[in-house]
Structures are given as structure tokens and as C-alpha cells.
Amino acid sequence: xxxxxxxxTLYDVAELFKNFSDxxxxxxxxxxxxxxxxxxxxxxxxxxxxxxxxxQLRFLKNSKLIKNRREGKTVYYSLADDHVYNIISQGIEHVxx
Numbered sequence: 001x002x003x004x005x006x007x008x009t010l011y012d013v014a015e016l017f018k019n020f021s022d023x024x025x026x027x028x029x030x031x032x033x034x035x036x037x038x039x040x041x042x043x044x045x046x047x048x049x050x051x052x053x054x055x056q057l058r059f060l061k062n063s064k065l066i067k068n069r070r071e072g073k074t075v076y077y078s079l080a081d082d083h084v085y086n087i088i089s090q091g092i093e094h095v096x097x
Contacts, residue, residue, distance in 0.1 A: 019063045020087070024048070024056050029079060029088055032066065036078035 019025060024046075031037055031045050039057065043050050057077055060066045065084050068077045079085050 016063070019060065019065055020091070022056070024052070025060055025065075026088065028053065028056055028060065029065065029084065032077060032079050033085065033088070036069070036076040038074050038076055042077070 027046055028042060031042050037045070039050055039053055042057075043053050046053065057066065057068075061068060061077075065080050066077050067080045068075050070076075
């Protein structure tokens with residue numbers, strides 16, 4: 001294994017996958033598949049309280065899995081990039097086989 005990645009890189013990969021171990025986070029990211037959404041839209045879709053959603057959004061944003069943009073007083077969230085979309089899509093495909 002002469003091309004073994006550094007311990008730091010492998011640690012970061014493990015941390016990335018920890019973010020996918022929470023069903024609420026997965027549900028939030030799945031809500032963002034089609035389009036960006038506000039906290040209000042996400043709370044309505046998931047039938048959860050805003051505080052719980054905001055907490056998970058902060059976690060996902062700090063993990064660079066989602067991004068946000070502000071329009072007036074409203075903040076819209078979306079998946080950070082196609083990598084996140086692909087990871088979730090492949091996970092869904094895997095469990096549906």
C-alpha cells in the first residue's frame with residue numbers, strides 16, 4: 001500500500017461520514033436535492049421545530065456539506081456541491097438494491 005493516505009486525510013474522511021450517520025441530517029440534505037430552501041420550508045417539509053432544524057443546519061454548514069445565501073431577511077440553504085448530492089444518491093441506490 002505505497003499510496004496509503006495520511007492519517008489526517010483518513011481521519012477527515014471518517015469525520016465526513018459521521019455527518020451522514022444522523023437521519024435528521026440526511027433528511028435535511030435530501031430536502032435540498034431539488035432546490036434551495038429556507039429554514040421555514042425545511043421545517044414544514046420535515047414536520048420538525050425550527051430550533052432542531054437550525055441546529056442541524058449549523059452542523060452541516062460547519063461541515064461544508066451545505067451552503068447558504070441571504071435574500072433580505074431570509075436565508076436559503078442548498079447542498080454545497082455535486083459531491084454531496086452524489087454521496088447521498090449512491091447511498092440511496094445502495095440500500096434500494
